[in-house]
Amino acid sequence: MTLLPGLHDAPALTVFRQCGSSPKGLTEAEAAERLARHGENRIDAGAGPRRLRDAARSPFVALLTGLALVFAALADLRGSVTVTVMVVLSVLLRYWQQARSDNAVAALRNQVTMTATVRRRAGEGHPAREREVPAADLVPGDVVLLGPGDVVSADVRVLTAAGLLVDQSTLTGEALPVAKTPPRRGPATDLLEAPALVFAGTSVIGGTATAVVLATGASTRFGSLATAAGERRAESSFEAGVRRVGWTLIRFMLVMVPIVLVVNGTVTGSWEQAAMFAVAVAVGLTPEMLPVVVTTNLARGATVLSRQRVIVKRLDAIQDLAAMDVLCVDKTGTLTEDRAAFAHGIDLDGRPDGEPGAYAHLAARLQSGPPDRLDEAILDQLAGADEVPGGALVDEFGFDPRRRRTSVVVRRAGADLFVTKGDPAEVIPRCTHARRAGEVVALTPGLRDAAADLVRAHAGHGLRLLAVAAREAPPKPRRYTEHDETDLVLVGFAVFTDPVRDGAAETVASLAARGVAIKLLTGDNQHVAARVAAEAGIAVGEVVLGSDVDSTGDATLRVLAGRATVFARLTPAHKARVVRALREGGHAVGFLGDGVNDVAALRAADVGIAPDTATDAAKDAADLVLLDRDLSVLANGVVEGRRTLANTLKYVTTTAASNFGNVLTVLAASAFLPFLPILPIQLVASNLLYDLAQLALAWDRVDEAYLARPRRWDARGLATSMLVFGPLSSVFDLTTFAVLGRVFDAGPALFRTGWFVEGLLSQVLVVLVLRGRAVFAPARAVIAAAAAATLAGVLLPVSPLAGALRLQSLPVAYLPWLLVVLAAYALAARAVARRFARPAWW
Numbered sequence: 118m119t120l121l122p123g124l125h126d127a128p129a130l131t132v133f134r135q136c137g138s139s140p141k142g143l144t145e146a147e148a149a150e151r152l153a154r155h156g157e158n159r160i161d162a163g164a165g166p167r168r169l170r171d172a173a174r175s176p177f178v179a180l181l182t183g184l185a186l187v188f189a190a191l192a193d194l195r196g197s198v199t200v201t202v203m204v205v206l207s208v209l210l211r212y213w214q215q216a217r218s219d220n221a222v223a224a225l226r227n228q229v230t231m232t233a234t235v236r237r238r239a240g241e242g243h244p245a246r247e248r249e250v251p252a253a254d255l256v257p258g259d260v261v262l263l264g265p266g267d268v269v270s271a272d273v274r275v276l277t278a279a280g281l282l283v284d285q286s287t288l289t290g291e292a293l294p295v296a297k298t299p300p301r302r303g304p305a306t307d308l309l310e311a312p313a314l315v316f317a318g319t320s321v322i323g324g325t326a327t328a329v330v331l332a333t334g335a336s337t338r339f340g341s342l343a344t345a346a347g348e349r350r351a352e353s354s355f356e357a358g359v360r361r362v363g364w365t366l367i368r369f370m371l372v373m374v375p376i377v378l379v380v381n382g383t384v385t386g387s388w389e390q391a392a393m394f395a396v397a398v399a400v401g402l403t404p405e406m407l408p409v410v411v412t413t414n415l416a417r418g419a420t421v422l423s424r425q426r427v428i429v430k431r432l433d434a435i436q437d438l439a440a441m442d443v444l445c446v447d448k449t450g451t452l453t454e455d456r457a458a459f460a461h462g463i464d465l466d467g468r469p470d471g472e473p474g475a476y477a478h479l480a481a482r483l484q485s486g487p488p489d490r491l492d493e494a495i496l497d498q499l500a501g502a503d504e505v506p507g508g509a510l511v512d513e514f515g516f517d518p519r520r521r522r523t524s525v526v527v528r529r530a531g532a533d534l535f536v537t538k539g540d541p542a543e544v545i546p547r548c549t550h551a552r553r554a555g556e557v558v559a560l561t562p563g564l565r566d567a568a569a570d571l572v573r574a575h576a577g578h579g580l581r582l583l584a585v586a587a588r589e590a591p592p593k594p595r596r597y598t599e600h601d602e603t604d605l606v607l608v609g610f611a612v613f614t615d616p617v618r619d620g621a622a623e624t625v626a627s628l629a630a631r632g633v634a635i636k637l638l639t640g641d642n643q644h645v646a647a648r649v650a651a652e653a654g655i656a657v658g659e660v661v662l663g664s665d666v667d668s669t670g671d672a673t674l675r676v677l678a679g680r681a682t683v684f685a686r687l688t689p690a691h692k693a694r695v696v697r698a699l700r701e702g703g704h705a706v707g708f709l710g711d712g713v714n715d716v717a718a719l720r721a722a723d724v725g726i727a728p729d730t731a732t733d734a735a736k737d738a739a740d741l742v743l744l745d746r747d748l749s750v751l752a753n754g755v756v757e758g759r760r761t762l763a764n765t766l767k768y769v770t771t772t773a774a775s776n777f778g779n780v781l782t783v784l785a786a787s788a789f790l791p792f793l794p795i796l797p798i799q800l801v802a803s804n805l806l807y808d809l810a811q812l813a814l815a816w817d818r819v820d821e822a823y824l825a826r827p828r829r830w831d832a833r834g835l836a837t838s839m840l841v842f843g844p845l846s847s848v849f850d851l852t853t854f855a856v857l858g859r860v861f862d863a864g865p866a867l868f869r870t871g872w873f874v875e876g877l878l879s880q881v882l883v884v885l886v887l888r889g890r891a892v893f894a895p896a897r898a899v900i901a902a903a904a905a906a907t908l909a910g911v912l913l914p915v916s917p918l919a920g921a922l923r924l925q926s927l928p929v930a931y932l933p934w935l936l937v938v939l940a941a942y943a944l945a946a947r948a949v950a951r952r953f954a955r956p957a958w959w
Contacts (some may be wrong), residue, residue, distance in 0.1 A: 124331060133329065141238055142260040148256050151256035159334060160733070178408055188396075210416060233259075234267075235248065236262065236327075237259070264325050268321075269320065271317050272317050272330070275298065277299060278299060280516055281321065288319065317340070323487075359830060361830065370398075374398050377780070377784050391787075402776050414815045415436065415765075418760070437724040442705055445706060446635060447710035450731070454615065455615065459499065462475075462477075465553050465567065465568055473609035474495065480538050482496065486513070491581075508534065512597040514599055522539025535588045535590070535601065539583065541569075541584040542572075544586050547586065547604075551608075580613065582611070618746060620747055627749065631825065635682070636681070636684065637684065638696075643662060655682055655683070659683075660681070663686040675699075678698040692717065696708055700723065706722045715731075716738045726751070759819070760824065763823050763828070764814045767888055767956075769835065774843045777840075778843040793869070795869050795873060803876055807877055811884065816898040834956075850872065852938055853935075867925055885899075
């Protein structure tokens with residue numbers, strides 16, 4: 118249980134007493150006992166059981182498992198084994214892909230070994246020693262030392278601090294670091310704002326501190342947010358579509374099987390034969406390899422994305438990308454680079470001016486103390502641009518939380534140059550003059566107010582200003598003191614920003630062209646959010662605040678979320694609620710985020726996306742992990758998702774329609790044939806050959822028009838295709854029956870063989886005919902697979918397997934009739950598709 122409540126502002130002795138520790142730290146024995154009691158300081162998502170559960174959770178798997186049980190009940194061992202193999206193969210493929218993705222993410226995590234500096238004792242009475250230990254070994258009560266660059270691994274209470282600045286954007290989304298100090302009077306309204314609390318997952322930007330660990334692992338604030346990564350996610354748009362398609366097939370089966378049973382039993386009087394007819398119908402309606410074909414298509418998409426350095430953790434997310442029509446993005450670390458960058462210098466009137474940057478660069482280059490993030494930004498941007506003559510450093514006054522400024526004294530050409538940079542609220546009061554329009558003028562009260570307004574205006578838009586002042590005077594015979602930081606001339610301000618990532622605007626434009634709207638969801642203020650959105654090419658209209666989300670009902674929020682593009686001052690709960698509102702409004706939603714504060718939204722979205730720089734919790738919660746900073750891969754991923762969906766729908770729709778046609782044929786045949794027109798094992802063999810050929814569809818081309826807008830699984834489109842193309846194929850099946858009966862006077866074995874070959878070839882042919890609205894050549898893999906299935910179907914009746922399948926050789930005279938029927942069917946299917954029932958992937 119977390120120890121945070123009540124300790125954020127308690128005296129240090131109270132904190133130590135409640136933690137069972139002391140300023141000297143724990144003994145090694147105490148630390149070992151607490152490690153055994155509390156467990157390692159890590160968050161375990163339990164990926165193994167989740168992988169197996171997710172791989173097996175599919176309506177298609179449930180449907181085929183039920184069919185395998187029916188086969189077993191009817192003592193059809195071959196049919197039962199065949200279907201069971203398909204189910205197991207599909208589940209194993211999904212499990213393997215999931216395991217491979219999780220291992221890739223784990224490898225990213227293991228590239229960095231986290232450590233912490235603790236103060237511990239060998240035993241009671243021994244002196245305290247400082248040493249590094251693995252972050253996983255931290256326990257409540259440990260005394261830790263924090264310094265610049267440290268990633269905080271537990272929730273800690275600050276005991277002493279010197280200039281401690283912490284970046285807690287992963288928790289709050291704030292762009293700027295916050296100062297942390299021992300507790301001040303007055304309780305914090307929010308623990309995240311408590312000055313004495315530093316949370317796991319944050320990082321130290323500057324300064325040092327001594328702190329005591331209050332909570333570790335899942336008990337931390339980070340852990341409480343990260344646990345959502347292991348929870349069962351809401352049903353995605355793909356899963357909902359697959360469920361509807363599965364139930365469509367089941368409903369057709371529930372309607373047709375009893376009809377066949379009753380009709381055949383009534384006509385023939387043989388209820389045993391009627392039961393066999395009903396089983397044949399169930400087999401005919403069920404695409405046995407559907408899970409395998411779908412998984413193969415998804416695995417192919419995952420392979421393509423992996424070449425673009427994208428880890429696909431959840432295979433179904435590829436087709437959720439196809440459906441995505443709204444992408445919500447966090448700001449810090451996703452649209453922006455999560456760093457300070459020197460933008461430019463400005464004078465007192467806000468006009469561009471190079472002098473503030475030049476003076477700030479001189480001071481940052483000469484100071485002996487460690488540079489902070491702003492110093493590093495100046496040094497990186499202005500390297501080699503020394504517009505102000507340098508000299509020898511003779512004195513300096515470093516930064517601390519009380520002063521919030523840095524000064525250096527440079528001796529050159531018989532004079533001392535005093536340069537001060539820091540918080541405008543600290544530097545401006547020490548100035549008596551200012552540079553304005555190339556002249557030094559008195560800093561009047563009016564100009565001071567104007568400078569304060571300039572700072573507030575820039576801060577409101579997410580820009581941080583560093584005040585820069587200077588004074589030149591004769592050298593002093595004595596050392597300088599802080600009292601010499603007076604009578605300064607305000608040179609101007611250095612402006613810093615969190616830059617938008619390269620290519621972000623191009624990615625936003627590319628996604629918009631593909632029908633994907635971009636919305637910005639951030640914990641930062643509305644001015645920062647609006648600026649970043651505008652720079653990234655997102656249209657900024659009404660900015661919705663977290664307080665607006667709190668005061669808005671669900672129905673109104675659905676409308677507001679659909680209309681607005683920028684949301685600011687959001688908590689993690691706000692982000693997740695906005696995402697859910699969009700989904701409830703009928704949108705397929707993606708979310709791109711990198712902080713632990715984004716975990717809930719990542720899990721609430723149809724597809725969660727995280728960059729490789731994200732926190733471990735965000736990567737655990739995400740479905741896709743981007744290994745490169747180039748966001749353009751998102752647009753490529755959307756296209757790949759739509760291509761994968763199109764090729765999957767080609768199989769699902771044409772197969773379901775052909776199978777429904779087979780059922781109609783069996784139903785019609787039951788009225789005039791004294792025997793089964795095809796045996797269940799023959800249907801399984803035919804479907805297996807056809808399905809194996811359709812695995813190649815994963816490599817097929819897709820119409821460009823189809824890739825231009827979001828696409829979803831549509832059960833209505835499936836039902837329409839079944840009701841149109843099913844009867845069409847049945848017409849030509851019955852034509853084949855007429856040829857076999859009237860021309861060849863076929864007995865049961867020849868009749869079944871003739872339909873077996875015609876049914877297989879017509880199924881393979883119709884996929885080639887309907888595979889695209891435009892006429893373009895199939896991929897070579899598709900042609901090769903279709904040719905192989907056709908050859909296998911023609912040769913099976915004369916192969917050694919003919920006896921097991923109860924097939925016999927066909928008369929040569931049957932082949933011309935077969936070619937005529939197939940050609941007529943192909944022409945009719947193309948004409949119907951163009952005029953009456955356009956397939957979903959056209």
